[in-house]
Amino acid sequence: MALFVDIEKRLGAFNLKVAFEAENEILALLGASGSGKSMTLKCIAGIENPDKGRIVLDGRTLFDSEKNINLPPQKRKVGYLFQQYALFPNMTVRQNIAVAIKDKANAETIISEALHTMNLEGFENKRPHQLSGGQQQRVALARILVNEPDVLLLDEPFSALDSHLRFRLEQELRRTLRGFDKPIILVSHNRDEVYRMSDKIAVIHDGKIKDTADKKDLFTHPTSLSAAILTGCKNISPIKKLDERRVLAINWGMELALDRDVEDAEFVGIRMHDIRLGEGVNAFKAKLLEEIENPFSYTLILGGEGFEEFESLSCKINKEYWQNIRSEYVDISLPPQSILLLKE
């Protein structure tokens, strides 16, 4: 079982051009809003039509512009979990699930099973607006699963929920999806959610896929600027190559020694928690511009002596530790192994 997607779609000035493959795994499309991730899902489901390209699911061609194939959504066997769940408001929970069942002869058994596994017993005669966000999501999932799709598309599954509910629902959804042995495409702009939920991550920016990697690799070694930003890297600077192992970080006005070759990298990045306090390689004295207090840490905004006009560096530091060493000037170092080399 696999999903293959290679499509292009023009929407005014926006140009969507994505290609990826998913096996029986959870592939996340990580991107900011307007990056084209929802549009990609809509094209797979057949709600929107790409201008060009091919979509193949389990060897079945769903869309092929060259062969003029374009299956209607009804024939694609694509399960789509919408952001607001899209339950039919005029139907009860039971009816919402019943309409999606293909094996009508065994409908009663299938409904009872679905209500049981999704923990919805006792709600079958309620209408969607009488349910909480989490319950609505479970009904929507139950409805999709009884429909027996060959692929599951999850469009920002937690965006409609309060943050305190998200964590529990995320666990619940992970448990439900474990039994679904088919490709799952998850769309989200939340890096933590994506990291916890998925196996593989594709970073999408401005309609294009910038980086596809195993989630661990993507977070430790992003290779594109978008991947670094979306995985939460706050300190990024364009560079000037001095020699193979030395660059000038233009925004910070500092020379950095590297532990690998620059090759054709155009930017360096370093995560907030990777900046070390104290002496070391790539050390320099930074001026404290601002300190921001978080619940369990401080974020320090640092500038350099003599290049105040440049962008600042931010770093995160343990609360107690900072309270002990707090001062106007801070010695920091950027360990070479933590420096990310990035391309546009």
Place this chain on the structure above:
Amino acid sequence: MFPLLNSLRIAGISTVIIFFVGIFAAFYISKAPRLVKGVLDVILTLPLVLPPTVVGYLLLRVLGPKRILGAFFLSVFGIKLTMTWWSAIFATAIVIFPLMYRTARGAFESFDETLAHSGQTLGLSNTYIFWRIRMPYCRQGILAGTVLAFARALGEYGATSMIAGYTPGRTATISTTVYQLWRTNDDALAFKWVMINMAISAAVLLVVNMLEKKSKSSPKAIEVEG
């Protein structure tokens, strides 16, 4: 009692016809490209603002025994399209069409399209989605439009009197009867018919108001059972 029955059957039949025509026009036009939508909208709403006598005049120019359609039906089927009780249906249907069309279009435009999309991905046919998801969702707006159209149909005078005339016991409706009775100084009887007409219209408007209140208290038309 003939004028009452005749009014009711004309209003009833034209409302049923316009219910379907209006809904389908509204559905397709709400999805049309902007330019097409703008042009069709003006044309289809015109009967709402034109004097009914203008509608009657235009109808006579098409359906009159010596005009294109009228002459065709007369020579081929031997049917005269004007001056029968059902001629009034042409006039009434055209006059009430914009009411049905506009309220239905407003209802369709408020519909959440992701519901249709989720229905499609679940394998439901477009016909099923239309009648079992879209229509129930838009039910209150469409119902209000239907009742309003029926009320207006009941009160149609101008175009009806031109195309169906006034023949007691054959084409007379409440509105044409009131005019005729007033003209012949039968004040008492005219007043009776006026009261009957007002009672029916008031009842219909009451229904419209109740529907609108209900749709306000339940924003998504989901509270209604059944």
